[in-house]
Amino acid sequence: MVSDEVLTQQVTRGNLSAFEELVERYKKLIFTIVYRIIGHYQEAEDITQEVFLTVFEKLYQFDSGKKFKPWIQRIAINTTITALRKKQKVINISYDENLEKDFNLNASSKIPDPQTEVEKQELQAEINSALQGLNDGYRIILVMRYQMDLNNSEISDILNVSREIVEVRLHRARKALRKSVVEKWTARGLKDELPAIL
Amino acid sequence: MNCQQFYKHLWDYADHNVPKSLEKTLDKHCLECENCARTYRLTVVENGVLQNKSDIPDLAEDFTARIMNTIYQNHNKAQLASLNNWKHFVKKISAITAPLMVVACLLLIFYFYGIPVNHDNTQIADITAESPPQKQSAGENTSQDIILSAADEIKPVNNTVPSPAVSASASDKTGNFRQDYETSAADSYDYINQTDEPSKPEPSRSNNSVFLPPDFADYPVPVNLSERYTASQTINTDEQELTIIYNIAATGENFSLQILKIDNSSPESPVLPEADVIQDMDLMSQSDINSSSDLPVNDQNINNRGNGIDAGTTDNTTNTAAAGNGTDSSADNPPAAETDTADSEKIPTADEELPEESQSKDNNPAAATVPIKKPSTDDENYEAATDENTSADIDIQDIQWEVTRNQKRYQITVSGSANLPPSQLRQISEEIRKSL
Numbered sequence: 001m002v003s004d005e006v007l008t009q010q011v012t013r014g015n016l017s018a019f020e021e022l023v024e025r026y027k028k029l030i031f032t033i034v035y036r037i038i039g040h041y042q043e044a045e046d047i048t049q050e051v052f053l054t055v056f057e058k059l060y061q062f063d064s065g066k067k068f069k070p071w072i073q074r075i076a077i078n079t080t081i082t083a084l085r086k087k088q089k090v091i092n093i094s095y096d097e098n099l100e101k102d103f104n105l106n107a108s109s110k111i112p113d114p115q116t117e118v119e120k121q122e123l124q125a126e127i128n129s130a131l132q133g134l135n136d137g138y139r140i141i142l143v144m145r146y147q148m149d150l151n152n153s154e155i156s157d158i159l160n161v162s163r164e165i166v167e168v169r170l171h172r173a174r175k176a177l178r179k180s181v182v183e184k185w186t187a188r189g190l191k192d193e194l195p196a197i198l
Numbered sequence: 199m200n201c202q203q204f205y206k207h208l209w210d211y212a213d214h215n216v217p218k219s220l221e222k223t224l225d226k227h228c229l230e231c232e233n234c235a236r237t238y239r240l241t242v243v244e245n246g247v248l249q250n251k252s253d254i255p256d257l258a259e260d261f262t263a264r265i266m267n268t269i270y271q272n273h274n275k276a277q278l279a280s281l282n283n284w285k286h287f288v289k290k291i292s293a294i295t296a297p298l299m300v301v302a303c304l305l306l307i308f309y310f311y312g313i314p315v316n317h318d319n320t321q322i323a324d325i326t327a328e329s330p331p332q333k334q335s336a337g338e339n340t341s342q343d344i345i346l347s348a349a350d351e352i353k354p355v356n357n358t359v360p361s362p363a364v365s366a367s368a369s370d371k372t373g374n375f376r377q378d379y380e381t382s383a384a385d386s387y388d389y390i391n392q393t394d395e396p397s398k399p400e401p402s403r404s405n406n407s408v409f410l411p412p413d414f415a416d417y418p419v420p421v422n423l424s425e426r427y428t429a430s431q432t433i434n435t436d437e438q439e440l441t442i443i444y445n446i447a448a449t450g451e452n453f454s455l456q457i458l459k460i461d462n463s464s465p466e467s468p469v470l471p472e473a474d475v476i477q478d479m480d481l482m483s484q485s486d487i488n489s490s491s492d493l494p495v496n497d498q499n500i501n502n503r504g505n506g507i508d509a510g511t512t513d514n515t516t517n518t519a520a521a522g523n524g525t526d527s528s529a530d531n532p533p534a535a536e537t538d539t540a541d542s543e544k545i546p547t548a549d550e551e552l553p554e555e556s557q558s559k560d561n562n563p564a565a566a567t568v569p570i571k572k573p574s575t576d577d578e579n580y581e582a583a584t585d586e587n588t589s590a591d592i593d594i595q596d597i598q599w600e601v602t603r604n605q606k607r608y609q610i611t612v613s614g615s616a617n618l619p620p621s622q623l624r625q626i627s628e629e630i631r632k633s634l
Binding site: 016019024028032036041045048049052056123127128143145147170171174177178181 | 209240241243245247248249251254257258261262264268272273
């Protein structure tokens with residue numbers, strides 16, 4: 001299998017089929033990133049297309065001695081952030097559709113009863129609401145960490161910040177998400193109580 | 199481990215990103231502390247929600263194809279854009295170069311087909327700049343000034359008359375026209391125009407046409423004269439007299455055509471120019487005119503004198519005496535001497551300059567040939583210009599007749615130098631007579 005870096009060299013020599021191969025390799029990843037941040041399919045698809053066109057235009061700037069994946073991910077994040085700033089889009093990350101089937105509670109092996117299912121759905125709604133309330137920076141870094149499954153070093157490369165800054169931001173994002181979830185839970189009259197499913 | 203230490207490692211613990219030993223310690227604390235255990239489970243739920251990718255919809259199957267099509271289109275557009283840029287560049291260049299090419303073609307046409315532009319005026323300026331400083335009194339406008347002003351103003355010029363330098367050199371060839379060039383005062387209304395080199399007359403031009411002053415519009419002047427003769431200079435001293443100098447292209451010789459308006463009150467005695475005016479008519483001597491005025495005036499009366507007359511413009515007194523009937527001498531002719539004293543400061547009298555040999559011939563009309571003298575000691579240009587002719591004897595011959603135009607009578611006098619054969623002068627006169 002030809003490496004990504006070799007393909008980029010072929011593209012710069014005019015081989016457009018090599019770029020087609022790169023699109024096939026990375027379109028799912030890039031679309032996932034964009035969709036998680038944007039939360040709208042059509043807009044995410046348009047931005048994903050824009051990402052690949054930007055990659056094609058700036059491929060001559062790519063240093064083939066480095067990894068291609070962080071480079072294209074950085075372009076995807078920056079393009080999405082730019083789109084967010086342009087549209088002042090309120091991100092609505094939807095976890096509602098298929099959350100149930102993948103909602104794996106590692107700590108609970110109990111067989112869910114109907115009350116548990118209701119509480120689970122309520123918890124998912126609270127988490128979604130909390131995510132929507134987060135600012136773009138916290139949301140993006142959470143997506144990069146948990147959706148893109150990037151470690152702190154990779155996130156620091158993409159965002160072009162130090163690893164310590166990534167760790168601090170990620171910690172603050174988790175605390176902000178937790179704080180938001182608890183506040184919402186408390187607002188429902190369940191102060192100092194966690195869902196029974198937990 | 200207490201709860202605070204547990205919270206410190208909570209997210210890493212939920213991500214399974216802690217060492218095994220620490221993980222066991224954290225597991226033990228979860229079993230001991232229900233609150234921390236629930237917090238841990240909440241964190242795991244959050245991670246599950248954040249890591250959930252199952253809800254990500256699939257891209258359209260033609261997503262890659264659309265991207266590639268877009269890239270192809272952009273690539274073609276880029277190529278077309280570059281092509282269009284090239285076409286636009288060519289259009290721009292064409293828009294700039296086309297007028298330049300047209301102008302260049304016009305200039306080439308003008309150059310090869312003889313439509314003069316500023317080229318001639320530039321020549322005038324250059325020629326006149328090289329011309330010698332002329333002696334002139336204050337307030338007088340010399341011909342040189344007129345030429346220079348004409349060159350500065352770049353006015354369209356009459357192309358039928360040679361440049362003043364050419365006419366001056368042609369005049370110096372016979373030693374006669376220096377004064378024409380030199381003493382064209384404001385009141386003399388001297389029309390001196392220039393043209394291309396007379397040695398290469400262009401067939402398409404009419405070189406023998408004459409640019410007449412307004413007061414001489416009704417004067418009988420030759421029209422459609424042969425192109426062998428080029429009108430080089432037009433001189434009018436007053437409203438009664440017009441003199442045109444012609445240059446014969448083939449031989450380089452000159453002849454003059456004098457048109458003198460005759461007073462109707464005294465038809466037998468035409469109005470004669472004053473002595474100082476005659477200085478401008480170098481081919482004609484006053485004595486000749488005096489003598490010719492005594493002759494019967496008609497078209498058939500051709501008086502070919504052929505007598506030698508001083509070509510110098512300053513020896514009119516001597517010429518008058520010499521070409522007369524032989525009864526007057528320079529010493530015995532006080533009126534003539536008084537006439538010369540008007541220009542005595544500039545032009546020395548013949549008595550002072552003529553050698554004894556010449557003066558001895560003054561009393562002999564048959565021996566009227568007088569060597570050319572330097573009229574002015576400080577006129578070095580004249581000396582240089584007439585260097586070839588200083589030792590040459592130049593004779594003047596006249597042919598004279600009379601014509602009537604608009605109930606006015608004019609005396610026509612054609613004069614040529616001795617180098618001009620009488621037969622040719624007669625032929626010229628006949629041609630002029632027919633063209634009037």
